[in-house]
Amino acid sequence: MVYNRRPNNDSRKRFEFFMKNTLQALIAQAVEALRADGTLPPDADPAIQIERTRDPSHGDLACNVAMLLAKPAKTKPRDLAEKIVAALPADANVTRVEIAGPGFINFFLSQDAFHAVIPQILEAGEAYGHSTVGNDQRVQVEFVSANPTGPLHVGHGRGAAYGAAVADLLAAAGFAVHREYYVNDAGRQMDILAASVWLRYLELAGEELAFPANGYKGDYVWDIAATLHREHGDRFRHPWATISAELPADEPQGGDKELYIDALIARARDLLGEDEYRFVFDSGLNHILDDIRDDLAQFGIAYEEWFSERSLTESGAVDKALQRLKDSGHTYEKEGALWFRSADFGDEKDRVLVRDNGQTTYFASDIAYHMDKLERGFDRVIDVWGADHHGYVPRVRAALKALGDNPEKLDVLLVQFAILYRGGEKLQMSTRSGEFVTLRQLRKEVGSDAARFFYVMRKCEQHMDFDLDLAKSESKDNPIYYIQYAHARVCSALRKLEEKGWQYEQGKALQQLGLLTTDHELSLLTSLSRYPEVIEAAALAHEPHQLCHYLRELANDFHTYYNEHKILVDDAPLRNARLALSLATRQVIANGLGLLGVSAPESM
């Protein structure tokens, strides 16, 4: 991905729509003048906001400063607006200033002010829309982090698409982004996977046995077991009679499936020995992790780091975190377990760090992990979690507080599940039965582009209906198709240009931008100039859906324009100007889709 490549510092900032800054400066001068003559009190120093108007009759840009200052000035907003306008210095790009509504100051801009965006885009290329607001702050974005106990399913897919888009947006906004996957390669769930693999292996080796109720029953477990059996024969084989001797009853026999699987794991460790057990364990872990890596890579997602939970135990980081909590007096022992006084730091209740059997909990590792993140010097840490984990947020914050770290550095972004629909019917999904729609299956069905786009089209905390038929459809109903088609249309026009034996001459084209005067052209130019603002807003708010909506609107502006005006006209200067506008549009669409991990095809 190209989005970590940063353009030159000196060339970045100016891609923002310069008129906003210009008007801000003009208003500031006017306010200063009114302070000097006593119209405004000396301490009047408002945040001057310039916003884009929704209605063209309100001009191009508007300022609400008169309404903000009306009270301190003890003047009616409209009267104050008049005085501000009277004190406003002239500017060549501003053709008209009006006062409207409750006291808005509306600015009408010259066409030249809009044309300027074309050379900006064409010169900046892939970097158009990048900014420096992030100021090279180091941000770590942790996302997906699914347990490697099975393939990624469609729930993980949304977190993947969302996390990747947020990371890429932040990079474009000038943050130094570190993408990370936290690999839960320790803990009970992984032991259950290891036991499941081992039992399937034993079945392949010829043992007749009862598979545990709580084991992983997916077909991929058979695959792992088959590899193990093929490569190692009977190396890990033990008679089922020996294994099952004196184990507690499993659920179907009226026992507790949790107790049973734990006893089975203990038996496996005992019979295999720690090294051989670890071998079986790792064969499962590595197989699934490879699958996840491959799956995400094909989904266009790359990480800077895959962080191992086990490494936290092995490096002593977990012990260190526990020791710090103990030393600071935030723990106590009860019923043989070590508890953290998280309720003292905003959590609902206290939490266990070390179980009475001596094992540390997942929470203990997670404290160590977050401590490690902050020790690595990140200015901000973002966790993307499934919304069903929201109850977990207060305890992690509590731990950071107790450790004396700043919990404000942590943002937890919760992603709701997506519900898939096909043929108007809701697809049932259940991880329990081992029958679920995997991310792989989804990608295969609708393609990576549509999946990436659909996943981030909605606000992350919004429940989402994912319409598979729509994602596959090849028409304007499908937003991804619609946007990509706008890009392809420009490419098509360029091919046509070549067929006609004409050439696009950019140097000349940029001299002819004054010929772009129609409403459609100006509105397209306005949309193009908004792009950097959209990227900045979407990045800071962690809301890629803003970019999705923008791209659809931009595509609409282009299609409308394209339908209404011929690009490849005989008049060469006009043709060049229109091609320049089209190429700028193509660039912005490609940039925007790129940030979302979606391709921009030249034809489709």
Next chain:
RNA sequence: GCGCCCGUAGCUCAGCUGGAUAGAGUAUCGGUCUCCGACACCGAAGGUCACAGGUUCGAAUCCUGUCGGGCGCGCCA
């Protein structure tokens, strides 16, 4: 029961740190190809912003309460 998230057009969703007449898409109805890909464009119609109060120049947006939906409340991860 407690906590978090959500409630905007028939449906799926936007609505920028409170700002001007609440917007798109889709569905419905009606237009547009001798012309760069109609894989497209245009128009019409469609809303008590769940409900009730409050804050102020101004509230879909902020606060409180009620109703409705989702999720979470393990010595699981």
